[in-house]
Amino acid sequence: MATTDRQARTPALAHALSAAERGLAVIPLSPTKLPALRSPHRDDPDPRPCHGECGRLGHGVYDAATDPARVRELFAAAPWATGYGIACGLPPHHLIGIDLDTKPDGASSTALRELALRHLFTIPPTVVVLTPSGGRHLWLTGPPGVAVPNSAGRLAPGIDVRGAGGYLVGPGSVTRHGAYTTAPGTAHLPPATCPPALLRLLLPPPRRPGRAPAATGGHGRGLVQFVLAAHEGQRNTRLFWAACRAYEDGIGPALKNALIDAAVHTGLTEQEARATIASAARMTGHRP
Known part of the structure; x- marks a missing residue:
């Protein structure tokens, strides 16, 4: 490299x-x-x-x-x-790092496989960096405007996530414990797109309103309220998460305009909101 x-x-x-x-x-x-x-x-x-x-x-x-x-x-x-x-989260790659620890029983790798089976996703071929202690860093890319937070063990025990504001040690680096190297057969690969189901797990869980509507129509209203509660720095992320949920539940087209209005109310432009919703539609296998 x-x-x-x-x-x-x-x-x-x-x-x-x-x-x-x-x-x-x-x-x-x-x-x-x-x-x-x-x-x-x-x-x-x-x-x-x-x-x-x-x-x-x-x-x-x-x-x-x-x-x-x-x-x-x-x-x-x-x-x-x-x-x-x-640095993770920056264009053009919007890099996300999945850091699998080095426990001898392979607990982190097992946990990732279990998550993949439970949430129906697969990790595509991508860059894999081997750490001196025997761990692995998987490189993935996220959509523009969506900030994946850094976390330690939140996804699963032994799995850390490097997102916006974080960084990955690059292959070829030498530390006190040894060198970081690219796993054989992966150096030529570009970072793969993060599977939508995994991306949703990496994003912050929604903070439910104290009195969220419980009727069938309440789910859509709850998603709109989730977007309306966004603060600066999380508006795109919340909109993307809500739009993904809406399209997965079959109410994306019906809820689209309400989500756009909510996003504009928080400070996004209509163009930004439409682009984020279109990205969510594509990530969930729907036509924008």
């Missing part, structure tokens, strides 16, 4: 540039797997949230870049970096 760029001064930079060529935004990592650049605000007496607006380096995944010049700048500022992280 490493680039043949002769100007790459370290193996970590070479691998990072190769990933960037594939549209994966990268940051330098230290041997501890943490971002190599420390926060420029660590000594501020009253630090405030900053995602790089200050213009300095050291903001973790918010520094992540695909531009080769920017990648070189990041690694030049961290010559001790021995690996690189790949």
Whole structure:
């Protein structure tokens, strides 16, 4: 996977540039797997949230870049970096990482197979990265506008999820415990599309209103209320989840306009709402 760029001064930079060529935004990592650049605000007496607006380096995944010049700048500022992280949730891949742990009984792999059987999905051929301790990272892609949260053990015991705001250790990285490598036969593959049924499991569960309608028509009203309760940063995700449920239950076309109105009420544009609902329709096997 490493680039043949002769100007790459370290193996970590070479691998990072190769990933960037594939549209994966990268940051330098230290041997501890943490971002190599420390926060420029660590000594501020009253630090405030900053995602790089200050213009300095050291903001973790918010520094992540695909531009080769920017990648070189990041690694030049961290010559001790021995690996690189790949930011999840960013275009064009909207990467989702499924991190299977290393328990000797294979509990995490078994749990994923059980989830697949119970929810009727299969993991398509995709990039698989092997960790030094024997674990596996499965690379999947999600739809635009849908933020999959990071989680540890919520999907199933021994399974962690890397989503928006998180990162995966890239293959070719070397840590204190060893090297990350691509599983044989998967390096040439693009990240596969996340199965719709799995994607719904990865999204936050809906917060049910205290007095949700219970009649048959109440399900649709409940989905609309779920969208109306969205705060900034979760509007697309909630709309996508509600639309998926609506199409699965056969009420998608009938509920479409109400969902659009609810999404517009929360601050989305009508065009954004229609695009998200169309994406949900496609993901559930319906024609938009």
